[in-house]
Amino acid sequence: MDFNLTSEQQQLQDAAIRLSQGRLMPWLAEHPADQPLPKSAMLKILGALAEFGLTGARVPVEGGGSGLGALDYALVFEQLPPVIAVALIAHEGTASRLYASGAAQTFPEIFESLIAGTRIACTASTEPTTGSDPRSIKLKFTASDDPQQMLISGTKQWITNGTIADIALVTGKSDESGELLRVMVERSVSPYVAAEIPCVGLRQGHLSELNFSQVPVPRANALGNDNSTMKTLTQAWLINRPLFGLLALTAARRARDIALEHVKGRVQFGAPLARKQLVQEALVDIDASIQSARLLCLSALHAADQGSATQAQSAMAKRQGVSVAEKAASIAMRLCGGMGLATETGIERETRDIKMFTIPDGTYEILTLIAGREITGESAL
Ligand SMILES: Cc1cc2nc3c(=O)[nH]c(=O)nc-3n(C[C@H](O)[C@H](O)[C@H](O)COP(=O)(O)OP(=O)(O)OC[C@H]3O[C@@H](n4cnc5c(N)ncnc54)[C@H](O)[C@@H]3O)c2cc1C
Known part of the structure; x- marks a missing residue:
């Protein structure tokens, strides 16, 4: 068993320390320590993380990501300021879930913008009455008068990046089939209401509540079923x-x-x-x-x-x-x-x-x- 880092891992870790100390920490220091960063600041940060391949860390190289192994990713990840690491895990985790669902082919422009860090993503599963037990989700996707659309109704809570996200991967139940569905919601196309939830820590970050009141979303944005x-x-x-x-x-x-x-x-x-x-x-x-x-x-x-x-x-x-x-x-x-x-x-x-x-x-x-x-x-x- 070898506990030493390889020279590539050492270089990766050193570069992450330089990125963190030389750019990310000074950028955070330009903003109040106890208020959510403006979206423009988070886009600048994601742009820097994209240069480093971190916005697509778990997306394979052939899919446009950097295909970092989990251990290599961790060596970089643990060097990041925590508020940035949490925003990244939400953004990059959403991108990798979208990739696993074929979104790189279905929505290439959106997917590429997430990898480039020019759009922000979040994953919205938790609800006011659905926390540790993800199967008890209540948010509904119902039929719309327009056969090409569904309507989203419900509330999501504790969503990292929620207020600043352009793309939300929303989990809910289909009223028609009873199945759990994941749907890619583009906020500019399906406008929903988002508000910050002030919390004890990570105060420059964004932990949010999202409200959907009969928000139309294209049926083509549904990604997967229960399993x-x-x-x-x-x-x-x-x-x-x-x-x-x-x-x-x-x-x-x-x-x-x-x-x-x-x-x-x-x-x-x-x-x-x-x-x-x-x-x-x-x-x-x-x-x-x-x-x-x-x-x-x-x-x-x-x-x-x-x-x-x-x-x-x-x-x-x-x-x-x-x-x-x-x-x-x-x-x-x-x-x-x-x-x-x-x-x-x-x-x-x-x-x-x-x-x-x-x-x-x-x-x-x-x-x-x-x-x-x-x-x-x-x-x-
Ligand atoms: C910083 C942060 C970021 C988050 N980001 C996201 C995000 O991006 N997207 C998203 O969808 N959600 C996100 N969440 C939500 C998070 O996943 C939920 O808060 C979590 O799953 C717990 O749910 P809950 O808060 O409703 O607690 P509950 O499930 O209500 O649990 C309350 C308490 O009861 C305990 N408990 C529950 N069930 C049992 C049991 N069977 N036996 C014993 N004890 C039990 C729990 O351990 C806990 O102590 C985030 C939360 C935080 C704090």
């Missing part, structure tokens, strides 16, 4: 879950770095806090837990590249990554004393952002039940 909908979702989870684990761990690592600097400089009881045994133990606990959880996430992604990943493995990776990150960031905050609570120190922002990763693509309980089902062969869901 392909669930298959596409579960395939995406194999990779998304460890990626969310890594994002949380990267934020925890930044909190740890801040705490380490603090305890080296802060003198109490006649010596730097870094010289106190309990402080050293806390730092060792943080490092050991972050490093082991990161390896679990990377091994789940490696398994995805080998075609041997299981839902339990990816669920455990996110569960471990996020819960370790929550605990590590909280200890790092405590090590800074009162300064840990001050916004200027930066740890409170990391802890708020980590909270945001606890929910999407599986809560702690749901991830536990997914892994438990595979271990025991019994479903407790």
Whole structure:
């Protein structure tokens, strides 16, 4: 087993660090830290990510993407500012779902614009009454007077990129057949109402509610039925879950770095806090837990590249990554004393952002039940 990066992976990671520190972070700093970025800023960011092949990371090269393996993608992904990484996973994940449904042929102009980062995409599954159980979706596609169209009625909630997206991949039930359908909705053609939901973290991002009130959409935009909908979702989870684990761990690592600097400089009881045994133990606990959880996430992604990943493995990776990150960031905050609570120190922002990763693509309980089902062969869901 080789834990070293190949020279290509090292170059990829170095380039991602340069992109992040040289361009993305300064662009974010031009905007208020606690308000959603303007759409123009997100388009500029997606343009830069497109140059890097990240907007089509999971789309194969023959489809116009960069066909990055899951592990290589993760090495880049974990270097991105979290608010950008979350917008990217929603955008790029939607592009790869559209590709898997044949959209590169059916809607070439739209698909190419998503890969180029000139249009923004989101995937809208969750609803006010449909969260962890995606099969209980209520949004309806009903017949229209125009036989070429359907009407969309319902509400989607907690949709990343929702207010700024040009293209929404919307899941709902066909009133005619009762099937689950995924439909590509172009906002300029099928105008719906979108509003931001202010949240605890990732405040420069966009987490939105979408309202569809008898919104017409061409029937030709329907992409798939029940089986392909669930298959596409579960395939995406194999990779998304460890990626969310890594994002949380990267934020925890930044909190740890801040705490380490603090305890080296802060003198109490006649010596730097870094010289106190309990402080050293806390730092060792943080490092050991972050490093082991990161390896679990990377091994789940490696398994995805080998075609041997299981839902339990990816669920455990996110569960471990996020819960370790929550605990590590909280200890790092405590090590800074009162300064840990001050916004200027930066740890409170990391802890708020980590909270945001606890929910999407599986809560702690749901991830536990997914892994438990595979271990025991019994479903407790
Ligand atoms: C930052 C962020 C980004 C998101 N992005 C998107 C997106 O782009 N597109 C999209 O469609 N959705 C998105 N979501 C929505 C997300 O997928 C849902 O919030 C998630 O599936 C949980 O659903 P819920 O919030 O309705 O919680 P619920 O399902 O109502 O769960 C509430 C609580 O009950 C627990 N629970 C549920 N069922 C069980 C059970 N059987 N046994 C024990 N405990 C249980 C859960 O673990 C949780 O603690 C996003 C959410 C967040 C926070």
